[in-house]
Amino acid sequence: MSEGIADKIYAAFNELSQRNTRPRQLIAEHLIKLALAGSDFTTDDLWQTLRQEDPRIGRATVFRSVEKLVDVGLLNRIEFADGSHHYRVCGGSHHHHHLTCSQCHRVVEVDLCLSPEQIATISNQTDFAIEGHTLTFFGRCKECQLN
Known part of the structure; x- marks a missing residue:
């Protein structure tokens, strides 16, 4: 499963004319871990986690990447009753x-x-x-x- 998700994420970045930079590699690697665990996340939590590996990773880079992956259907935005939301790697599954x-x-x-x-x-x-x-x-x- 992780190879398929990784391929889809990298293909999506390529499709969106996003270079395969170190920050995007970190984002993809972390999203693969979240997918395997069946976990959801907030963009801020993802950014804070990625900053532990690369303190220079930009908040805007993480937020833009997440939104682009939502747009191509690799991430689902999940709304909660209180108005907050999380994201989940659904990978264009059924x-x-x-x-x-x-x-x-x-x-x-x-x-x-x-x-x-x-x-x-x-x-x-x-x-x-x-x-x-x-x-x-x-x-x-x-x-x-x-x-």
Whole structure:
């Protein structure tokens, strides 16, 4: 899996005319680790972690790289009920959505979606040509329900 994600990340940087610089290599390496662990992150946490390896890495470089990887579908931006968000390496895998805990910010991938008929109904009712969608469920995970 890590080779596939690395290839996709490097290909995305190349596609976006991004040179394969040391900072981008560090970003890719760390994103691979996060993908293997199934972990999500904030851009600020990613930047702080990368600064431990390279104190000169720019905050703007990390933030721009993350946004570009979101734009090409390698990272998902996950919204929380409180308005904050994290990112997760989903790598353009199958279409899915997320369930987020409103208390501890745990993220779970959900393989359920609106049916094509439901999307068509929304499109017809609103007179929109729907090009895509995201769906995030909010709630409290089992551990947070007990606390």
